[in-house]
Amino acid sequence: MGICGSGKSTIAIEVARAKRIEMLDADDFHPPRNVEKMKSGTPLTDEDRAGWLQALNEELKSRLDKGDSVVLACSALKQRYRDVLNAGLPQVRWLYLRGDRETILQRVSQRQDHFMPSSLVDSQLEALEEPVDAVVVDIRLPIEEIVAKALAEL
Numbered sequence: 520m521g522i523c524g525s526g527k528s529t530i531a532i533e534v535a536r537a538k539r540i541e542m543l544d545a546d547d548f549h550p551p552r553n554v555e556k557m558k559s560g561t562p563l564t565d566e567d568r569a570g571w572l573q574a575l576n577e578e579l580k581s582r583l584d585k586g587d588s589v590v591l592a593c594s595a596l597k598q599r600y601r602d603v604l605n606a607g608l609p610q611v612r613w614l615y616l617r618g619d620r621e622t623i624l625q626r627v628s629q630r631q632d633h634f635m636p637s638s639l640v641d642s643q644l645e646a647l648e649e650p651v652d653a654v655v656v657d658i659r660l661p662i663e664e665i666v667a668k669a670l671a672e673l
């Protein structure tokens with residue numbers, strides 16, 4: 520979890536590869552209207568995110584109930600969002616990619632092929648409620664170090 524540009528997809532892909540498990544990217548589950556909204560520079564509301572979070576919980580459940588493991592890259596900005604994602608799944612563990620505004624802005628503005636505009640970074644930081652029950656990493660660390668910490672601690 521973490522705000523836009525914190526490295527969720529990058530880290531999740533590597534963790535999933537190392538553990539040979541499936542990786543899901545929550546961005547692939549946003550309804551088109553949510554993506555259009557973000558593209559046009561408007562932050563999502565709790566209401567916009569509600570169905571999406573519910574759907575992601577179902578996706579996790581369908582895999583974990585079968586005994587499969589999965590890595591989900593998801594912003595999960597607020598505690599109540601994480602409560603929906605976690606519902607009925609006590610085995611879920613969180614990795615929080617903690618990022619400072621400057622590094623995030625730099626990475627988001629350098630990305631070419633992404634719908635998220637850097638103008639939304641401040642709204643993401645405002646919405647963010649830092650987790651108390653997560654493994655926390657600083658996004659300025661090299662990718663390999665973050666992945667190693669995730670593999671060691673999750």
Ligand SMILES: Nc1ncnc2c1ncn2[C@@H]1O[C@H](COP(=O)(O)OP(=O)(O)OP(=O)(O)O)[C@@H](O)[C@H]1O
Pocket residue numbers: 521522523524525526527528529530546592594626627630635658659660661662665
């Ligand atoms: N630890 C890191 N060091 C340097 N660059 C990184 C690191 N982690 C990610 N990046 C780069 O930062 C950018 C943002 O990463 P990524 O797209 O994985 O973030 P994200 O959290 O999935 O973003 P979003 O939620 O907006 O899709 C990418 O260009 C990625 O290559």
Ligand SMILES: O=C(O)[C@H](O)[C@@H](O)[C@H](O)[C@H](O)CO
Pocket residue numbers: 522523524545546549563568593594595596635643
């Ligand atoms: O809850 C949200 O506002 C969204 O999930 C965003 O965080 C983006 O989808 C993602 O970070 C892409 O940049």
